[in-house]
């Protein structure tokens with residue numbers, strides 16, 4: 001029952017969003033949803049449990065970021081059950097995605113997804129963003145339902161390339177968080193996000209440094 005519904009919701013949604021994904025990619029997205037649904041019972045990965053809401057709120061919502069991706073390597077911080085990182089990795093096989101989360105149950109699930117879905121462009125890291133020391137910085141860092149913007153930029157500043165940008169997904173526009181951004185950071189862009197079945201406000205906030213220093217460790 002869910003499978004036929006999910007298949008219909010996905011192909012309908014992708015068409016409306018003008019995202020051209022192959023049959024194989026669509027099958028991978030649905031296989032990911034089935035894994036999320038199965039593991040959710042034991043691991044509490046997501047609060048979205050109603051089958052009818054899963055394609056829009058998990059897959060389509062994540063995929064709204066596809067047109068905004070430009071970096072070869074993207075970090076998804078606080079990835080949880082793999083959102084938006086796993087759907088983006090399936091939709092964009094030419095980009096590398098690093099999924100970071102501090103909860104070991106969640107990173108175990110993400111590692112299982114990488115293996116079962118054969119996602120060679122996914123790397124999973126267990127750790128706290130503010131304690132992470134990575135060899136290369138990222139030009140784009142995505143986040144969904146992670147933390148307030150001031151925390152995001154403070155905790156993850158060392159993970160972002162000098163000219164990099166945070167792509168923060170939010171529900172209602174967070175006026176207070178934007179006005180509390182630490183000195184040196186700005187709201188560079190704001191986009192309304194929409195997709196079939198979207199049942200509330202969705203916003204993408206692009207946050208960058210005000211004056212970007214040169215960064216020799218940028219990995220693309």
Ligand SMILES: C[S@@+](CC[C@H](N)C(=O)[O-])C[C@H]1O[C@@H](n2cnc3c(N)ncnc32)[C@H](O)[C@@H]1O
Pocket residue numbers: 046077078079080081082083084100101102103106127128129130143144145146155
């Ligand atoms: C509300 S969940 C959102 C998960 C996913 N992005 C989504 O939209 O469904 C927030 C996630 O951030 C992780 N998290 C919280 N603090 C963190 C930190 N300091 N560093 C890394 N991950 C963290 C939690 O373990 C949790 O999986």
